[in-house]
Amino acid sequence: MANLLIVDDEREVGNFLAHLLGGRGYHVTVVYSGKDFFAELEKKQYQLAMIDVRLPDTNGLEILKRLKKIQPACKSIIMTGFSMVQTAIEAIKLGANDYIEKPFDDIDQLEHSIEEMLKNDLTHGQNEINEIASKLDFVVGESEQMRHLLTMAFKIAKKNINVLLEGETGTGKEVFARFIHEASVRQEQPFIGVNCGALSETLLESELFGHEKGSFTGAIQMRKGLFEIASQGTLFLDEVAEASPQIQVKLLRILETREFMRVGSERPLRTNARIIAASHVNLEQAVRAKSFREDLLYRLNVVKLQIPPLRSRKEDIVHLINFLLAKQPDRQIKFTDEAITLLMNYDWPGNIRELANVVTRATTLSEGETDLVTPQYLPQHLQEQKEKKKVFTLQLEHPSRKNHRMLKPSKNSEFEQYVNGWVYDLLKFWQSDEIEFEVVSQHIKQFEATVGQSFMRKALRETLGNRKEAAAVLKISERKLRYLLNEKGG
Structure with missing residues (x-):
């Protein structure tokens, strides 16, 4: 059976977990301080460690x-108290697999979680x-940043805590919210x-709280609100920064008490809806601008x-x-x-939504003509990137330099020639009376x-084409090297 290490300065907690988990057949070791923990790690390999956030000589992080x-x-x-959930979230970011709140309310769930965690490896979680x-048509892709974010979302999805999603318009915040819902215990709700803002x-x-019949003109029948309908599920509040001050007050109350009233009613109702809020503006900046309540943000x-x-x-x-082309x-x-x-060189201010529109436009215009886009x-603004690059080349051409831009440096002399030519170009442009910063940026x-x-x-030549060894020479991951080679045409 697996070796388990319990790190907690409360002896009652350590003894309880040792008895509980030892009875399940696990080999349990209990230590009561950071010093003892560090000494124990040198003795044998452990498959699971349960770590208290607060210890007399160090902290859980x-x-x-x-x-x-x-x-x-x-x-x-x-292991943490309810008041230290933020610390537990920091632990998740540092690589902790899970967190539990003390006192342990559901012992059966605790045992089940430990059993599942030990049974399933990291590959299972990724799968x-x-x-x-x-299932959600969520394209994960190769981005390490996005993969880390999804792993984080997956870990906190099963916790009954509110989540705030921030990101520019078109980045896919609602799809992300649906991912959290599907990964949670509420997925059937x-x-x-x-x-x-709409x-x-x-x-x-x-819409949020519902209304009673006759509560206002046109209210011909009672209507349930979203907090009531989603009571056991997930309520996604998109663009929450656009809510009026009055609505913000009511949202704060419902988050504090879990109670609300339909418009025109005096009878309080309760909700257990999990709240996922989203905003394309930074809510901390909105608080400083006095357009969003600080207590609601918390x-x-x-x-x-x-x-x-x-x-990025x-x-x-x-x-x-x-993925978008596969839909046809x-x-x-x-x-x-x-x-x-051209698509890779563009900065996509409208993000994934803009990319989807560009792909739809291109496939529509090419229909009946060709299947090669x-x-x-x-769009014209994407094509203009290419034209600017052409103009830039013509402006900086110099007969004495020949075609150094066409050169793909493979030797020291060729590399030096290319760098010198690039510096010549930049200095020449610096001396020009007209400056187009966008053109300079393209040159860089x-x-x-x-x-x-x-x-x-160079790294591939020195390692005889072995990408793994070349990546090690460059001190980057093999995945990043593969991406750079595919994207840049190296």
């Missing part, structure tokens, strides 16, 4: 960091994440969403997940395009390399891409 360094395969559960994402104050109040922001913009996860663009099974559509390059089917990006290719090719 420091112990967790040390555990991950010395025995990275050991799974971990943080479950991928299955839920696939309703998931209901409402955009707080309705007037009166309509939003009626209630919503038990866990905050920041959804990254598409420009460009390695996922090809995956997203392929009657056509074998493909984007040319030149079209893909070239740059001519892309081109230099960065070419130099990056050169270092990757």
Whole structure:
């Protein structure tokens, strides 16, 4: 059976867990301080550690960091009081597998959680994440940032805590909220969403809390509100920053007491709905601007997940395009390399939503003409990136330098020639009377891409084409090397 390590300065808790888990056949060791914990780690391998947040000589987060360094395969559960949930969330971010609140209310659930955690390896958890994402048409892609965020969301999904999603418009906050719902114990219950900025104050109040018959003109019958309908499920409050001050007050009350009243009623009702709120604006800045209540932010922001913009996860663009094209099974559509390059070089202020619109536009315009999407089917502002690059090349051409831009440095002399030529270009442009910053930025990006290719090719030559060894030489992951080679054409 597995070796379990309990770290808690309360001897009653340690003795209780040793008796409970020892009775299940586990080999349990109990220590009461950080010093004893560090000594115990040197003696044998553990499969699970249960760590209290507060200890006399250290704290649970420091112990967790040390555990991950010395025995990275050991799974971990943080034990905390309700008032320290934020610390537990920090532990999840540091790699803890779960957290439990003391006192332990449901012993059967605790035993089940430990059994499942020891039975299932990390691959099982990742497979479950991928299955839920696939069910929701959630494209995970290659981005380490997004994968880490999904793992975090998966871990906190089973906890009955509120979640705040922040991210730019079009990043997929509602899909993320649905992922949390599907990964939770509420998955069989309703998931209901409402955009707080799309309705007037009166309509939003009626939508959220319901109304009694005759409570206002047009209320011809009683109507349940979303807090009542989603009482055992999840209520997604999109663009919560757009809610009026009056609605914010009522949201605060319902989060504090779990009670609300329908419009026109004097009878309080209770709700157990889990709240996932989302905003494209930074709510902390909104609090400073006096447009959002600080006490409401504290209630919503038990866990905050920041959804990254598409420009910071460009390695996922090809995956997203392929997913969108797969929705048209009657056509074998493909984007040319030149079209893909334009899409990869764009910053996507409208994020995934904008990308979806561009792909839909391109496939619609090309229908009946071709199944190969070239740059001519892309919006004009994307095509103009290419034209600016051409103008820039013409402006900086110099007869004495020949075609150094066409050069792919493979030797020291060629690399030096390329770098010198690039510096010549930049200085020449610096001396020009007209400056187009966008053009200069493109020049820098081109230099960065070419130099990056050169270092990757150098590492591959030195390792005889072994990508794993080349990645180690470059001190990057093999996945990142593969992405860079595919994206940059190295």
